[in-house]
Each structure stands twice: as structure tokens, then as C-alpha cells.
Amino acid sequence: MMPDLDFEGISSRPAACVSRFRLEQYLAGELIATEGSALTRHLEGCGRCRDLEARLRQEKRSFQSRVPFDVFMAGLSARLEPHETPLEAPLEAPLETPLETPGAVPAEPPAQVPRGTHPDRSGPLVALWRLLSRTFSTPAWVGLAVTAAALWVLLPHESNQLEPPYVGIRSGAGLPGPLEVYRYRNGVATPAVSGETFRAGDRLEFIVRPGAHRYMHLVSVDGEGRLTPFYPGDGASSLALGGSSELLLPGSIALDGYIGLERIFAVFTAQPLPWSEIEAAAARLSRPSGRPLPLERIDALPLEGADQVTFLLVKE
Amino acid sequence: MALTRGEIQVLYDRYAHVVSHRCRTLLGNEQEAYDVMQDVFIRLIQSGDQLRGEASPLTWLYRVSTNLCLNRIRDHRSRSRKLAEPDLTATNLPGMSAFSNIDPDRRELVNSLLERVDEETRAVVLYYFVDELTLEEVSALMSLSVPTIRKRIQHFQGVARRTLNLSPASALLLCGIAAGLPLGGTAHRGGALSLEWLNHVMRVL
Numbered sequence: 001m002m003p004d005l006d007f008e009g010i011s012s013r014p015a016a017c018v019s020r021f022r023l024e025q026y027l028a029g030e031l032i033a034t035e036g037s038a039l040t041r042h043l044e045g046c047g048r049c050r051d052l053e054a055r056l057r058q059e060k061r062s063f064q065s066r067v068p069f070d071v072f073m074a075g076l077s078a079r080l081e082p083h084e085t086p087l088e089a090p091l092e093a094p095l096e097t098p099l100e101t102p103g104a105v106p107a108e109p110p111a112q113v114p115r116g117t118h119p120d121r122s123g124p125l126v127a128l129w130r131l132l133s134r135t136f137s138t139p140a141w142v143g144l145a146v147t148a149a150a151l152w153v154l155l156p157h158e159s160n161q162l163e164p165p166y167v168g169i170r171s172g173a174g175l176p177g178p179l180e181v182y183r184y185r186n187g188v189a190t191p192a193v194s195g196e197t198f199r200a201g202d203r204l205e206f207i208v209r210p211g212a213h214r215y216m217h218l219v220s221v222d223g224e225g226r227l228t229p230f231y232p233g234d235g236a237s238s239l240a241l242g243g244s245s246e247l248l249l250p251g252s253i254a255l256d257g258y259i260g261l262e263r264i265f266a267v268f269t270a271q272p273l274p275w276s277e278i279e280a281a282a283a284r285l286s287r288p289s290g291r292p293l294p295l296e297r298i299d300a301l302p303l304e305g306a307d308q309v310t311f312l313l314v315k316e
Numbered sequence: 317m318a319l320t321r322g323e324i325q326v327l328y329d330r331y332a333h334v335v336s337h338r339c340r341t342l343l344g345n346e347q348e349a350y351d352v353m354q355d356v357f358i359r360l361i362q363s364g365d366q367l368r369g370e371a372s373p374l375t376w377l378y379r380v381s382t383n384l385c386l387n388r389i390r391d392h393r394s395r396s397r398k399l400a401e402p403d404l405t406a407t408n409l410p411g412m413s414a415f416s417n418i419d420p421d422r423r424e425l426v427n428s429l430l431e432r433v434d435e436e437t438r439a440v441v442l443y444y445f446v447d448e449l450t451l452e453e454v455s456a457l458m459s460l461s462v463p464t465i466r467k468r469i470q471h472f473q474g475v476a477r478r479t480l481n482l483s484p485a486s487a488l489l490l491c492g493i494a495a496g497l498p499l500g501g502t503a504h505r506g507g508a509l510s511l512e513w514l515n516h517v518m519r520v521l
Binding site: 076 | 324325328329331334337347350358361378391392447449450453
């Protein structure tokens with residue numbers, strides 16, 4: 001039987017002081033008048049809590065300078081489903097803590113986009129959704145969508161999922177490949193397959209199995225020929241793998257709003273490979289005049305002495 | 317019912333920095349924290365009705381951000397469980413620099429202890445030890461009774477004691493260390509893990 005222990009005794013916070021959560025409620029104006037007054041009096045006499053309050057205010061200023069509202073909203077808009085962007089719809093009832101809408105807020109979508117993303121372009125599916133929503137009442141076009149989905153499942157159709165090509169690096173039969181990709185969408189992670197469709201805002205995580213190779217670049221090239229370093233994020237020299245046989249790369253990569261094909265290349269080498277060689281190889285990819293790169297047919301960057309595995313993104 | 321852009325701006329002004337800080341604390345990775353913060357606000361936009369039922373939007377945001385961070389940690393752990401631990405001294409992995417200051421054994425201890433309890437208990441542990449909320453505040457946040465919160469903490473303490481074969485007092489202190497330590501890779505900067513307290517605990521252990 002567990003003895004009864006003094007749980008409160010282990011906190012580093014003096015009993016009279018408030019938690020960070022409580023102070024955040026205070027600063028957000030969520031406390032009722034008597035609670036707020038009591039906390040104001042406490043702050044007047046408590047240097048520890050005053051310091052915490054100052055720190056919270058500083059954190060707010062710092063965050064808002066790093067992520068201004070327009071950037072914040074652009075990030076949200078990029079990740080919302082087309083049918084989930086009714087940002088102009090009013091609340092039917094007020095929140096219990098009333099929101100004081102500041103000044104005139106522009107109703108049009110934000111012009112600014114997050115750094116590192118291409119300008120968002122509406123794809124054919126978005127256009128179709130808009131057309132449906134204008135043409136039919138909601139139940140009607142939802143019914144059409146359900147019918148279309150059922151037909152898609154029931155009727156035979158050609159898969160657009162392509163096998164990831166491997167150049168010089170393979171796992172044994174039945175073993176996982178050298179590059180495994182997971183897609184995060186709305187907080188849910190699922191294994192991804194080369195040739196699947198992806199959306200702006202999807203995030204990718206990677207597991208690599210480099211075999212005997214010690215260094216890697218993980219990059220992407222889109223149909224316009226734009227080269228983006230994923231790992232290391234600044235391009236620079238190769239990512240040192242430290243002899244790991246399997247490695248979950250830290251963090252994740254957010255997809256931008258580019259519409260079309262984009263191919264990821266994992267370039268494994270025995271020695272560090274300068275970024276300039278990756279750039280030069282990407283520039284050598286043959287692009288038909290006035291047309292996108294035929295990424296569906298390109299299975300490697302033209303590099304000597306590098307083993308590669310690639311993964312195709314179909315972005316819509 | 318979704319929120320208007322103007323209403324989102326008010327919520328951004330009041331709460332976005334709070335959610336951002338919370339996600340950074342729990343995940344220890346700036347990029348992932350930003351990602352989860354966006355998830356939280358997407359849920360917020362989609363959940364106007366739920367939000368209206370809350371006396372405090374901050375309570376709702378704390379609960380959702382905690383759950384999403386715990387989900388992210390669980391997903392990340394399940395994918396990396398069988399992967400070899402990278403030799404961090406030999407790598408230049410982006411975003412992992414924060415790991416360099418953390419004892420991997422201690423991080424593993426934190427994760428292994430938290431993995432042995434259910435998600436509700438995990439959330440209680442975070443609120444109680446990391447956020448240093450009172451039992452009453454945790455109770456209000458999770459809509460559970462104070463005795464239930466106390467039982468969850470005792471359960472976690474018991475798991476730590478059995479796992480590490482410690483005395484109850486040591487296990488209690490260790491629970492605080494475990495919960496105060498980074499879950500995703502960076503040091504907790506809050507009050508639960510003062511250096512003085514940590515030194516005291518290490519002496520006890």
C-alpha cells in the first residue's frame with residue numbers, strides 16, 4: 001500500500017505563489033474580478049511572481065515579432081482543407097470570455113506567406129470544390145462527392161503509386177527500403193508511398209537506412225527545377241550519419257503550395273559531398289523547353305560516385 | 317462553428333504565444349512545436365462550439381495542446397523505438413543540437429516511465445509536475461475529481477518505484493524529475509526542476 005505523501009511539498013513554487021497557468025489566465029483576462037484583484041495584490045508584494053509575469057510578457061512580444069499574425073494565418077490557411085476555410089463565418093454565440101475584436105481587420109486572405117514556401121496556387125481539386133459548392137446546395141454536392149468516392153473504390157482504375165527507384169542502394173528482399181517516409185496531416189502520421197498525392201502543409205518525416213554509407217544529402221527538386229535542401233537544412237556539406245544503420249531524421253519538412261510533381265532525392269556517399277555538386281547535378285537535369293521537368297521519369301540526380309534513392313510527391 | 321478572422325486574431329493575441337511555449341516545453345523542438353501549435357489552432361477554428369462551453373479558452377488550449385504533444389511524442393517514439401540511437405557526437409543533424417546537453421540515459425528514463433502509464437495519467441503528470449498546477453487546478457483542467465488526480469499521481473509514483481526499485485520517497489522525487497525533464501529532447505526551463513532540487517534528489521537516490 002502506497003503511503004500517503006505530501007505531494008504539495010515537492011513543488012519548487014512557494015505555496016503562496018501562483019502557477020504559470022494561473023498567471024497566463026490572469027494576463028489573458030480570464031480570472032473573475034475577485035481572483036484578479038487578489039492576484040494583483042500578490043504581484044505587488046512578490047518579486048518571484050512579478051519576474052514570472054515580466055517573462056510571460058516578454059515571451060509574448062518575442063513570439064509576436066517572430067510570427068506576426070499574417071504569417072500565422074497564412075500558415076493555418078495552407079494547412080486547412082479546402083472545405084475547412086470558412087474564416088469569414090461568424091460565431092453564432094459569444095464566447096464566455098468575450099473577444100474584443102481589434103480595429104478594422106482586413107477580410108481578404110493574407111498576402112504574406114510563410115518564409116520558405118512558394119505562393120499558394122489553387123489546384124484543380126480546389127477549383128472543383130469551389131464550383132460544386134457554388135452550383136449545388138451542400139447536401140447535393142456532398143452526395144455527389146460520396147457517389148464519386150464510391151465509384152472510385154468500386155471501378156477498376158490505374159494506380160498512380162510508383163515504386164521508388166533505387167540506384168546502387170537496396171535492402172534485402174522483404175526488408176524495409178533505405179528511405180521511409182511518413183506524412184503528418186492534421187496531427188496524424190501515416191506511412192507514405194512514392195507517387196501518392198500530398199497537399200500544402202503536409203509534413204514529412206524520414207527514416208533512412210544508409211547501409212555502409214556515412215554521409216547523405218536529402219533534397220527535393222520540383223517541376224520548375226527548384227532545388228530545396230531538406231537535410232541538412234542549410235545545404236552546406238553532407239549530413240554525417242555517424243555509422244547508424246537506421247536513423248529517424250529529427251523534426252519534419254513542411255510542404256509548400258507548389259502544384260505538380262516534386263521528387264525527393266536521398267544521396268548517399270562515403271565522403272562528404274559539397275552542396276555545389278548537388279546544385280550542379282540538379283541544374284543538369286534535362287528540362288523540355290517551356291515544360292516542367294519530367295520528374296516521373298527521373299530516377300536519380302546525375303552524380304558520380306553517389307548511391308541514391310528517390311521518392312515522388314504528387315502535389316495538388 | 318468556425319471563427320472569423322478577427323476573432324482568430326484576438327485568440328492569437330491572447331494565446332498563441334502560450335500554446336507555442338507549451339509545445340516547445342513538451343516537445344523540445346522548435347519546428348515540431350510550431351507544427352503542433354498550428355494543429356491546436358486548426359482544432360480551435362473547427363471547434364467553436366466546444367470552445368464556447370469552456371469557462372476559459374486557455375483551459376481548452378492547454379488540454380488540446382497537451383494531448384496533441386503527447387500524441388506526437390507517442391507517434392515519434394513508436395517509429396523510432398527500434399532505431400539505433402544515433403551517435404550524436406559524430407553528427408551534424410539539424411534540430412538535434414538541443415540533445416547534446418541531455419544525458420541520453422536520463423531522457424530514456426523519462427520516456428520509459430511515462431510509457432508505462434496510460435495517457436490520462438501522463439497528462440496528469442505533466443500538469444502536476446511540469447506545470448506545477450495544484451491538485452485542484454489539474455482537477456478543473458481535466459474534469460476529474462481531486463481524489464482521481466491524486467490516484468493518478470500515486471499510480472505514476474508506484475510505477476516509477478517498481479520500475480526502479482526505489483523507496484516511496486525517492487520515487488516521489490524521481491517522478492518530479494522525470495516529469496520535469498525533457499520529453500522531446502530539450503531541457504525544461506520551468507520551476508519543477510531547479511538545480512538545487514535536482515541535487516537534493518540525487519543525494520536521496
